Amino acid sequence: MPVAEPRAAKTRRRTRIQAEREELILEAALEVFSAHGFRGATIDQIAEQAGMSKPNLLYYFQNKEVMHRMLIDRLLETWLEPLRRLDAEGEPLTEIRSYIRRKLEMARDYPRESRLFANEILQGAPRIADEMEDLKKLVDEKARVISRWIERGKLARVDPYHMIFSIWATTQHYADFDAQVCKVLGPKRSGEGRFEDAARYLDQLFLGGLKP
Amino acid sequence: MPVAEPRAAKTRRRTRIQAEREELILEAALEVFSAHGFRGATIDQIAEQAGMSKPNLLYYFQNKEVMHRMLIDRLLETWLEPLRRLDAEGEPLTEIRSYIRRKLEMARDYPRESRLFANEILQGAPRIADEMEDLKKLVDEKARVISRWIERGKLARVDPYHMIFSIWATTQHYADFDAQVCKVLGPKRSGEGRFEDAARYLDQLFLGGLKP
DNA sequence: GAAAAAATTGACCGGTTGGTAAAGATTACA
DNA sequence: TGTAATCTTTACCAACCGGTCAATTTTTTC
The missing domain is CATH 1.10.10.60 (Homeodomain-like)
Incomplete structure (x- = not known):
């Protein structure tokens, strides 16, 4: 047997x-x-x-x-958690700020997971069609939340989808393009402090760019 | 023979x-x-x-x-051109706006080149150490330009390096993560119009976030 | 138009890779 | 403690992959 x-x-x-x-x-x-x-x-x-x-x-x-497949499934579970926590009832700019912070922490603490995902998307996401469906639903839902914030004048009139993309891009950049970031920053600035510098900069950029 | x-x-x-x-x-x-x-x-x-x-x-x-190697060398030549053109004598916010535009156009017109580069960096840039050296020099130079703009009060006090990273991240995102962007935007919004929407959004974000 | 140079091809090779078969070692449990 | 289930290993295979060889066809040159 x-x-x-x-x-x-x-x-x-x-x-x-x-x-x-x-x-x-x-x-x-x-x-x-x-x-x-x-x-x-x-x-x-x-x-x-x-x-x-x-x-x-x-x-x-x-x-x-x-x-x-098992790695990707696990990853998406924790990866999307910060977005799920975006609270419609919270103060919009604070919520967005927290979201950015959490995403940046994940890029710092789980760079391998970020790169695994990036690799997959980069090649056209051939193995994760189902998971992308769930992702879309979540983003659609949160885009509506953001739209409502805008209607109430709590946020600048921006496209919610592109706003989310820009948050993903800027935060995951520090995991996915780490080799480039460290090379460009040079040995002196590429310690763990780069994440604090990034957090400070992203705060400025997004709070300045998104306030009504 | x-x-x-x-x-x-x-x-x-x-x-x-x-x-x-x-x-x-x-x-x-x-x-x-x-x-x-x-x-x-x-x-x-x-x-x-x-x-x-x-x-x-x-x-x-x-x-x-x-x-x-030949592809990467060619690519970097054209890829860095927009940054080279960032003009110290120009109006800072206009220069940055043009830079973002050009990068976004490149993401639209040369997505394969962007993905080729992304693939390489994602895996730690093992084959392009020399090229990264040139890249660093160029960024250092342009970071000094940006610093001077800030000193003159033409720009918000932001970290020039992280500012450049955020421009790279947000623009290249539309090439590298195209599969995800199109999936999330859905069939209706994922035509070529997505680049115009992105350009509009990024203008708002960066002009709002970087003005002094 | 013939000789030389350049371009193209099918056959092949050694090493790697994903995966299997089957037998042996270890562990859990009665 | 015995034995059945679980775990591990050695040996192996077929497909693939990067790259070569030698012979043939096409193009260029005189």
Whole structure:
């Protein structure tokens, strides 16, 4: 009888080792995928990063795509959280300011996740059509919130969609283009302080540009 | 006697066919590299896109890296032109506005070039250390120009480096994250009009955020 | 129009890559 | 403690990929 894939088993519950190893593998996969893209990453690399053999890794994940898909799904969950928290009842400029802060913190704390996502979008988002659907719904909803703020004169008359794009672009830039940012800032300024400088600048830019 | 590589020939001048074919290949290579990244692109794919056999392609370019390098070098030349044109003697807000416009036009007209570059930076810019050096010099120079504008009270007191990053991020976003932008805007708004909407929004954001 | 040079092709090669088969080692549980 | 389930490894394979070779066809040149 062939060895049963653990995740194919129906009701059999996950063992301790399964949970540990899967976590270990996903961590390694994130490291490799975010650095080389889906196509550029090899299973061997991921296995080595995880400290196990390739067949052993494939015992936990049927193939490369399953790993990648699982990472993207996880990522989007936490990635969109800051936008979900944008509160229609809050003070508009404060809400936007908090949103920018949170996004920038995520770029600082989870750059690999940001790059994983960027890699995927850059190549036309071929593997994540479904997830993009949810993303669109969320953005549509929050765009309406922003429109209402504008109607009430709490915000400059800007296009809510492009406003959201500009927040994504400016904050994720510090994760996705980190190599360029550090190179241009030079060794002296490319310590962790760059995120505080960025936060200060983005505050100025957006508060100045968006106030009614 | 082995067939001589045309570009290895010292004084022999390029034939008509050489010029045509090399152009054809670089165009195909841009298409494929920008869509799949360096590692994800295969010579076979590029050859097919260019409508020739793989050995034929390799008759013009020694290997994959040479093609890639040539594309990157060309790209950076035109890519940095808008920043070079930022004129210290001009009216600061007008200069910055023109810079944003030009960058946005480039994102619209040369999205593949933008994605090629983004792919490279995203993976840590391993193949373009030299080019990054030139980039840094140019940015340093222009950052000084911006600082002088600020000293003269022509611009809000912002960090010039982060200001440049934010312009790069917001404009290139429309090329690099095009798949996401179009998905979120939906079919109705994702025609070419999105660039005009973006230009309008970015004008508001930056003029509002940067005026003294 | 013939010889030389340039361009093109099919066949091929060694290394890599995603993934499998099957047997052995370890762990959980009765 | 025995044994069944789980986990791990070695050996392997077929497809792919970057690149070469040698022979053929096309173009240029005299």
